[in-house]
Amino acid sequence: MVRASRGMAVANALRLLPAELFARLDRPGPHGSAAEVRTLPAAVRRFLRHPRPPVLLGCVGALAAVRAARGPWRARDVGVAGAAVAAQPFVEWSVHRLLLHARPGSRLGAVGYQLAGYGHEQHHRDPTSLDTMFLRPREVITGTAIAAVPALLGPAWAATGTLCAGLGVLAYDWTHFLLHTRVPPRSAYYRRLWRGHRLHHYRNDQYWLGVTSPLGDLALGTNPARDAVPLSSLAHGAERI
Numbered sequence: 031m032v033r034a035s036r037g038m039a040v041a042n043a044l045r046l047l048p049a050e051l052f053a054r055l056d057r058p059g060p061h062g063s064a065a066e067v068r069t070l071p072a073a074v075r076r077f078l079r080h081p082r083p084p085v086l087l088g089c090v091g092a093l094a095a096v097r098a099a100r101g102p103w104r105a106r107d108v109g110v111a112g113a114a115v116a117a118q119p120f121v122e123w124s125v126h127r128l129l130l131h132a133r134p135g136s137r138l139g140a141v142g143y144q145l146a147g148y149g150h151e152q153h154h155r156d157p158t159s160l161d162t163m164f165l166r167p168r169e170v171i172t173g174t175a176i177a178a179v180p181a182l183l184g185p186a187w188a189a190t191g192t193l194c195a196g197l198g199v200l201a202y203d204w205t206h207f208l209l210h211t212r213v214p215p216r217s218a219y220y221r222r223l224w225r226g227h228r229l230h231h232y233r234n235d236q237y238w239l240g241v242t243s244p245l246g247d248l249a250l251g252t253n254p255a256r257d258a259v260p261l262s263s264l265a266h267g268a269e270r271i
């Protein structure tokens with residue numbers, strides 16, 4: 031009975047997401063350029079002032095509250111968290127390659143292009159624009175509402191999985207933004223991410239698909255030498271490398 035009432039509550043929440051709500055949460059801007067940001071504290075402030083990231087932070091906080099309400103962590107939860115960390119580079123690679131870079135040459139490609147490909151293409155045409163940088167509230171809230179169903183109705187480890195997924199998305203959104211700022215790389219790991227993402231934008235968008243980790247590119251063959259691939263059609267602008 032309790033699970034049924036929880037399911038009805040989630041279904042009702044999904045029906046109460048009018049377009050007006052998304053419009054209020056996703057103010058059109060302009061929001062400026064990531065290239066204006068030169069220090070890490072300034073990046074944190076800019077991230078939090080933009081209307082989109084706080085929505086994602088709130089949704090991840092909601093998933094954390096659901097997990098906390100499900101009781102203490104157990105051995106299976108630790109395993110789920112470890113699996114989520116291991117899967118992150120490959121999930122990220124797959125979403126980036128198959129969805130964000132979908133093109134309308136086929137029926138499936140047309141669906142992907144409509145869902146995310148078009149918006150990501152605009153990001154490639156102006157990589158530092160904060161108008162197209164972050165995940166949209168419509169995507170974030172809808173995804174969170176769907177994820178809340180197994181988190182509330184399934185076993186506790188399912189709530190752990192949804193929280194880990196939310197944290198992975200947050201890590202992606204923050205790292206992606208930071209890579210487009212002018213905050214200088216200070217570690218070898220971040221420098222590798224920074225260089226790879228610039229090659230993705232200004233050399234060839236079919237390669238260097240990792241954002242939070244280069245592991246997917248290393249394992250799946252999309253980390254070639256810079257001069258081994260030609261300039262792609264989306265590689266344009268003063269920062270071609």
